[in-house]
Amino acid sequence: MSSWIKIVPLGDIPKLGSRVVRSSKGDIAVFRTEDDKVFALHDKCPHKGGPLSQGIVYGDKVACPLHSWQIHLADGHAVEPDEGQTACFAVKVEDGSVYLEI
Amino acid sequence: MQKMKLVVVGNGMAGMRVVEELLKIAPDLYDITVFGDEPYPNYNRIMLSPVLANEQTIDDIILNTREWYAEHNITLHTNARVDRIYRESRVVYAEDGTSAPYDRLLIATGSKPFMLPIPGAELKGVIGYRDIKDTNDMIAAAKTHKHAVVIGGGLLGLEAANGLKIQGMDVTVIHKNDWLLERQLDKTAGKMLQLSLEAKGLNFMLNANTQQLIGHESGEYQGCVKAVQLDDGTELSADLVVMAVGIRPNYALAESAGIYCNRGIVVNDTMQTYDPRVYAVGECVSHRGTSYGLVAPLFEMAKVCATHLANFGIGLYKGSVTSTKLKVTGIDLFSAGDFSGGEDTEEIVLHDAVGGVYKKLIIKDDKIIGSVLYGDTADGAWYFQMLRDRKPIHEIRDMLMFGEDSLGNTGHSGQDKAAAMTDEMEVCGCNGVCKGTIVKAIKEKGLFTIDDVKKQTKAASSCGSCTGLVEQILASALGGGYAPPSTAKSVCGCTDKNHEEVREEIRRHKYLNIPDAMKGMNWRTPNGCATCRPALNYYLLSTWPHEAVDDPQSRFINERVHANIQKDGTYSVIPRMYGGVTTPDQLRKIADVADKYAVPMVKVTGGQRIDLLGVKKEDLTNMWADLDMPSGYAYAKGLRTVKTCVGSEFCRFGTQDSTKLGIDIEKAFDHMWAPHKVKFAVSGCPRNCAESGIKDVGIIGVDSGWELYVGGNGGIKTEVAQFLCKVKTAEEVIEYSGAFIQIYREEARYLDRTVHWIHRVGLDYVKQRVLDDAEGRKAAFERLLYALQGATNPWAERVEKRSEHKEFDIISIPA
Ligand code: SRM
Ligand SMILES: Cc1cc2nc3c(=O)[nH]c(=O)nc-3n(C[C@H](O)[C@H](O)[C@H](O)COP(=O)(O)OP(=O)(O)OC[C@H]3O[C@@H](n4cnc5c(N)ncnc54)[C@H](O)[C@@H]3O)c2cc1C
Ligand code: SF4
Ligand code: FES
Numbered sequence: 019m020s021s022w023i024k025i026v027p028l029g030d031i032p033k034l035g036s037r038v039v040r041s042s043k044g045d046i047a048v049f050r051t052e053d054d055k056v057f058a059l060h061d062k063c064p065h066k067g068g069p070l071s072q073g074i075v076y077g078d079k080v081a082c083p084l085h086s087w088q089i090h091l092a093d094g095h096a097v098e099p100d101e102g103q104t105a106c107f108a109v110k111v112e113d114g115s116v117y118l119e120i
Numbered sequence: 121m122q123k124m125k126l127v128v129v130g131n132g133m134a135g136m137r138v139v140e141e142l143l144k145i146a147p148d149l150y151d152i153t154v155f156g157d158e159p160y161p162n163y164n165r166i167m168l169s170p171v172l173a174n175e176q177t178i179d180d181i182i183l184n185t186r187e188w189y190a191e192h193n194i195t196l197h198t199n200a201r202v203d204r205i206y207r208e209s210r211v212v213y214a215e216d217g218t219s220a221p222y223d224r225l226l227i228a229t230g231s232k233p234f235m236l237p238i239p240g241a242e243l244k245g246v247i248g249y250r251d252i253k254d255t256n257d258m259i260a261a262a263k264t265h266k267h268a269v270v271i272g273g274g275l276l277g278l279e280a281a282n283g284l285k286i287q288g289m290d291v292t293v294i295h296k297n298d299w300l301l302e303r304q305l306d307k308t309a310g311k312m313l314q315l316s317l318e319a320k321g322l323n324f325m326l327n328a329n330t331q332q333l334i335g336h337e338s339g340e341y342q343g344c345v346k347a348v349q350l351d352d353g354t355e356l357s358a359d360l361v362v363m364a365v366g367i368r369p370n371y372a373l374a375e376s377a378g379i380y381c382n383r384g385i386v387v388n389d390t391m392q393t394y395d396p397r398v399y400a401v402g403e404c405v406s407h408r409g410t411s412y413g414l415v416a417p418l419f420e421m422a423k424v425c426a427t428h429l430a431n432f433g434i435g436l437y438k439g440s441v442t443s444t445k446l447k448v449t450g451i452d453l454f455s456a457g458d459f460s461g462g463e464d465t466e467e468i469v470l471h472d473a474v475g476g477v478y479k480k481l482i483i484k485d486d487k488i489i490g491s492v493l494y495g496d497t498a499d500g501a502w503y504f505q506m507l508r509d510r511k512p513i514h515e516i517r518d519m520l521m522f523g524e525d526s527l528g529n530t531g532h533s534g535q536d537k538a539a540a541m542t543d544e545m546e547v548c549g550c551n552g553v554c555k556g557t558i559v560k561a562i563k564e565k566g567l568f569t570i571d572d573v574k575k576q577t578k579a580a581s582s583c584g585s586c587t588g589l590v591e592q593i594l595a596s597a598l599g600g601g602y603a604p605p606s607t608a609k610s611v612c613g614c615t616d617k618n619h620e621e622v623r624e625e626i627r628r629h630k631y632l633n634i635p636d637a638m639k640g641m642n643w644r645t646p647n648g649c650a651t652c653r654p655a656l657n658y659y660l661l662s663t664w665p666h667e668a669v670d671d672p673q674s675r676f677i678n679e680r681v682h683a684n685i686q687k688d689g690t691y692s693v694i695p696r697m698y699g700g701v702t703t704p705d706q707l708r709k710i711a712d713v714a715d716k717y718a719v720p721m722v723k724v725t726g727g728q729r730i731d732l733l734g735v736k737k738e739d740l741t742n743m744w745a746d747l748d749m750p751s752g753y754a755y756a757k758g759l760r761t762v763k764t765c766v767g768s769e770f771c772r773f774g775t776q777d778s779t780k781l782g783i784d785i786e787k788a789f790d791h792m793w794a795p796h797k798v799k800f801a802v803s804g805c806p807r808n809c810a811e812s813g814i815k816d817v818g819i820i821g822v823d824s825g826w827e828l829y830v831g832g833n834g835g836i837k838t839e840v841a842q843f844l845c846k847v848k849t850a851e852e853v854i855e856y857s858g859a860f861i862q863i864y865r866e867e868a869r870y871l872d873r874t875v876h877w878i879h880r881v882g883l884d885y886v887k888q889r890v891l892d893d894a895e896g897r898k899a900a901f902e903r904l905l906y907a908l909q910g911a912t913n914p915w916a917e918r919v920e921k922r923s924e925h926k927e928f929d930i931i932s933i934p935a
Contacts, residue, residue, distance in 0.1 A: 023933050030926055034647060034673040039931045048931075052647045069689040072677040074650040081650035083677040083685050085582070088650075099576050120933070 022110070022117040028054065031116065036071040036080075041120055046107055047071035048116060049091050051078055056116055057091035058109040064089070064102025123151045126429065127212055127222035129202045129373065131156025133165055134402025134418040135228030136184055141426030143192060144613075145644065149430060152194045153220045155212070157201035158251055161186050164566050166415060166598065168255045169447045172283030176563060178252060183566040195220075205377035207395055224397055224429060227374050227385060231367040231403040231413070236271065240333025245345040246361045249280045258360065262287035265359035269293075269348045271330055273300040275446060277364035281322050282448045284360070292323040292356055294330055294348065304444050304455040308471065309478050309494040316451055316476070325350070333361060369404045369411050384411045389436040391425035401425050407439060414442050419568060427616075427644075434642055435616045443504045445497070445595060452493075454500030454595075457507050458482065459490035470521050479521060486512045499523040501591050515882055524588075538592035547589050550582035558590060562597045570594065583836050612651040614644050619869040622656070626663050633669040634660065648674075655870035658757070661793060662865050665907035678755035681927065682914045683740055686733065691740060693732040695749035696790070699764040699783035699802075700728030706749065713746050727754070727761035727799075741928050744915035750790070751915045757871075758793040759800075762786040763811065767804030767821070776821025778804035781850050788854055789861070791911035792904075795868040795877075798861060813841050816874040817857045822846075826853045830860055830886065831878040839875045842883055845891055859897040860890050862904035 031037045031050040038061060039046045045061035047070050055078065061071050068084030078091045088097040094104040108119035126142075128135045131154050139152060156162075160182070167181040189196040200214040205225065213219045233248025235241050245261065247254050258280070261268070266289060270281045273295030281291045293300075299310030300317075314324055334347045334355070348356045369384040380386050380394040384406025391399050391407075401421045403413055412418060417440035424437040443456035459482050461467060470479045477495035481488055481503065487510050491503045502524045506513065513520060541547070543556030561567055561576045573590055574581040580590045610616050617625070622641065631637035634656050638648060648656065653674035660668035672680045683691035697706065710730055714722050720734035729752055735743060744751075753760060764782030768774030782802040792798070801810040802819040812818030814834035818841045820827045825848040832841025844860070847853055861874075863886070868877035878886060890897050918925050 025931055025933070032673060032927065035927065037927070037931055039933060041933055045930075066687070067689075069685075072681075072685060072689070074653060074676065075673065076647050076649045076653065077645060084687065086650065118933070 020119050022119050025116045025118050028056070028111055028114055028116055031056070034075045036075065038069075038071045039118060041118075043120065045069070045071070046118065048109060048118065049075055049080060051075065051091070054111070056109045056111055058107040058118055059089070059091065059094050060105040060107075062104055063087055064094075064096055064104050065100070070104070124149060124223040125221055126150035126152045126224045126226065127220050128152065128154045128226045128228060129205075129212060130228035130230055130402065130404070131158065131162050131196070131198065132228060132230045132402065133162065133183075133415055134230070134422055135226060136162040137419055137422035138226060138228070138399075138401055138425045138429070139194070140184075141423050142429050145426060145432070146430035150224070152192075153197070153222075154189070154194055155197045155200050155202045155214055155218075155220070157199065158253075159199050160252060161189065161196065161198070163252065165251070166447075167563070168249070168252070169279035169283060172255050172258060172280065173286045173449070174283075175449070178255075180563055181566075202373060205373065205379075207377055207379075207398070210397070222397070224399065226425070226429070227379075227393070227398065227400040227404065228402040229370040229373060229404045231369045231411075233363060234366040234368050235363050236330065236365055238330060238332050240335060240345065241363075243333055243335045243345040243361075244343050245359060246333060246363065249276055249362055249364055250367075258284060258362070259287060261360040262289050266290055267292075267357040268360040268362065269356055269358040270362045270364055271348075272364035272366070273297070273324070273326075274303065274364060274366070275301065275444060277362070278317065279447055280362045280364055282317070282320065284362070285321055289360070290323075291321075292325060294325050294328045294350070294356075296327065296329050298326060300324070300326075301446070301453075301455075305453065305492055305494070306459055306480060309453065309455075309480070309492050312473075312476065312478055312494050313446075313451065313453060317448075320450075325354075325356075328352075328354075333358075367403065367413055369406065371404050374398075374400065374404070382406055389424075389438060390428045391421055391437060392428070399425050399429065407437065410439060412440065412442065414444065415568070416440065417442060432642075432644055434644075441504075441508055443500070445500070445598075447598075452495055452497045454493040454497040454504075455491065456500070456504045457488070457490035459492045465489065468517075468521050481520065483513065486514055488513060497595075498592070501588075501595060512882075515884065538589055538596060547593070548577075548579035548582070548586045551578040553577050553579040555593060558593050559597060562594060567594070568598065611655055612649055614648050614652050615641060617641060619655070623659050623663065623867075626659050630664065631660060632664055632667055634671050634674060658793060658795065658870050662795075662907070666909070679757070681737065681740065682751055682753075682755065682918070683735070683737075684755040688734075690734045690736055692754070693735050693740070693743060693747075694725065694727075694729055694752040694754035695747060696752040696786070697729040698786045699762055699779050701764075701779060701783065702729075709747055709749065713743055716746065717743055725754070727752075728763050729754075729761070738928060738930050741918055741922060741925070745919045747915075749915075750913040753791070756793065757796050758798065759786070759789045759791070760797045762800040762802065763815070764801070765803045765809035767802075771804060773807060774804035774821070775823045776804050776826065777850075778802040778810065778819075778821050781819065781821075781826075781853060782810075784850065785854060785857070789858065789904075789908065791913075792861070792865075792908055794861070794865050795870050796873045798864075798874070800857070814838060815841060817841075817860065819853055819857070825849070828853065828856055828860075831875040831883075833873055833875045835873075842878070844883075844887065855901045856890060856897065858904045859900040860886065862900040862907075863889050865904070865907075866900075 036047050036049040047059050047061040049057045061069050063082040065087045068082045070080050072083040073080040079088050081088050087100050094106045096102045110117050162184040164181040164183050170176040197218050202212050202214050204213040211221045233250050268284045268289040268291045270277045270293045273293050281293050285291045299307050300314050329351045331349050331351045333345050336342050336344050336346045345361050348358045371381045371385045374385045375381045385400040387400050387405045387407050391401050393400050402418050421437050424435040427435040446453050466483045468481045480492045482490035488507045493500050541555045545555050547555050558577050567573050580587045657671050657674040678684050717739050719732045723731045725731045762782045762785050764779045767778035798816045800817045801812040801815040803810040803812045804821045812820050814832040818829040818832050827846045828844040829841035830844045833839040
């Protein structure tokens, strides 16, 4: 059974940045965009496993720090012409706190 | 919200390029309907020549499949010729009655082959060379007939002739001038070309005018062409006549709708016609009085047009300089610009008749204005680049003719090398991409630019040293369809401004943070991309030190966390050892830290210091606290290392105290950010044990003082540093080299090493700023010192303000 777990206050994730959550399902990168949307992806690039949490966030994409693949935050898909997808997790913001569904 | 309606008339290369560009930047703005009078989806017209030469098939050259149109919700009407545009009610009608209303209309009807108005022009077997149908007609004719005549010895005519010959016909080319390709080649090169083509079995009749075409009067072939008659009475047998005497912009439709035309649909710099709702691009337009017949300019138009259709309202098309290449396998020719010569022009010519090589450059006011290359076209792209950039050439004039290689300044490999490579040979060593993969992608995916190839194949997308080779492969696959990117290119897809313009605006408007800068300069994207944000951040900081806001989120991870990311997501830690000098105490600390954090590898670097590799991110802060040494900035676009040698303190040959000077320099310029990394070296005598010859700034001690060398690089492409000057004292070394670096910091493009910057501005310029202008030098040096004032060790800062740097802490959650 999955359930919502409170992670951190939204303010603890930098805008256009991310934090790493260590879970039983591996490391999860939780991103925050300029307009305060949050997204959560498995912290592994579909290319060669680079830690997406460390990349540069822009719009609703992140550029992987290792070889610059661009990944859509919403669904974990690589931007064409690269091919691949990383797993996504549900996240939400309530009363200023970020919740992750595991 | 209801979408606007965009109708495109002309399903060809220019029109569909606009649609593709538009989908990239405003995918949801329009409902799009496309009309094309050919029965096919958009295909790569320039590849019709390889199809005729049996090198490719029709399937290979389709650019957008019908599925592609469907996927993008584009309504495509093929076999549908639009014959009416009602501009008041804003509807277009096709001949078959199909209609479509529009909010914006794009006309891209291309051009038509010009058919000589001579008797017999209407006979069967007399065709132009423009589309798939013409190509199929030629292939079919070759199966049953023998004699072909091509009228016109231009690019198109020669490609047709070559293809027909390969299809098995006897081909004669009739040309009215003295030599072939007279618009692209001078007489010498034209004659060399003729010899090569004759060796392939083609026949030529020059200075010849066609008077009429004669048909069969009776029998099975009644109404079909039989012969071509010239004005001197000569008759040539002909079962097939291809007219390739030029093209005419196809603007009849626009004109009939009352849109202003003058030998083409007249458009302004935003590709708008006289009716503001109607845009036009491609061969059908007349822009500033010019119509183009090559794809490179059409693609530039398409990009501009798309930004206006997307309502961004930026980007102007200001006309193009074009270059051409003949797509006949085995023949290398390249031509660009104006090569006719004239009063105040000069020529540089190299001619090896036996070796089959001819090169001519036309120079005016110290700039290349035209070039013709035959036999060896390896440097075509390089000359073309200089032509487009109007680069002064006096510094390299004596070597110009011998090509880019003779200057030893790029990793370029010539056409000959690209052509000689087999498909299995590796082009890109970083990503393991072979020539065959690149050629296949260019042809199958319809790629036209280096950027396309980088994206699709990854070739040239990492270290970039194979870019020259990839360019050669592109140029030979595309012919004139390839235009090298101008070096004054825009920073990235988020803006049309180039690096210099961005810097200038930051200075002029005093932007101090990225959001203001983006807003002020009309960035297309809300917060840029991973290419422009780091560049902007650097430009802001270097232009307005102590005032601009540093944005960590716009820095690449290494600079954000002051450590270098590794392939497995761990980091490396390299503390400074000023001048490569260490102490037993430091070594003990490093050893203790390595033990405590179980560092997987301790390595001596190529930069005279020690690297602790494989450190977990969450250990970094503790480790820095224990180490208590300053960051070595081994991850930074900034001052890296100052290598030194033993020098006069110990070495029997040493003339100067190189170790001390190295340490002083490293301390003086510590914490300095720059467009790219900056490395120094100081050697104590000309034996040069610190390798000063391949550093951004290399210093060599001699008995009477110090020699300064700049612009060296030991990386991707080895570059020997150039001599700048000789000074007497160590203080002078610091002032001169500081001024040099400061000007580089203020003027180079982000990610240019010093060598790339010097190649662009010239060493003379650097000398003028640093040597001739003593006050300017002092002022630049002062600006550097001001920028570095108060800078501190970033590791210590993070240890101190741990709570402000949450990014190092991992959030743990219950199982
Ligand atoms: C650690 C070191 C290799 C070593 O074990 O010795 C090293 C390691 C890396 N180098 Fe280097 N370079 C190292 C000395 C050099 C040298 C030699 C020198 O400095 O004397 C050169 C040639 C000299 C030069 O730069 O002109 C060198 C030329 C490069 C280049 C090519 C630069 C160029 O302009 O051509 C790159 C790629 C880049 O910067 O874009 C690069 C990039 C890298 C990166 C940072 C790749 C990356 O972005 O992750 C490597 C990090 C490895 C890692 O996993 O941590 N490294 N690198 C050396 C660190 C020196 C130091 O103490 O700071
Ligand atoms: C054999 C050959 C080789 C070439 N080689 C090169 C080369 O090496 N390098 C290079 O740069 N260029 C080359 N070109 C030129 C290049 O193909 C053209 O510049 C380019 O295709 C022009 O694009 P366009 O969109 O303006 O016109 P087109 O690609 O011709 O597209 C116009 C389309 O509109 C359709 N159309 C016209 N009127 C209507 C109407 N009323 N209703 C509906 N549809 C209509 C036409 O049928 C056509 O499909 C070559 C051309 C040919 C024929
Ligand atoms: S350390 Fe330098 S040379 Fe070695 S693999 Fe990495 S980038 Fe290449
Ligand atoms: S691992 Fe992400 S781009 Fe290579």
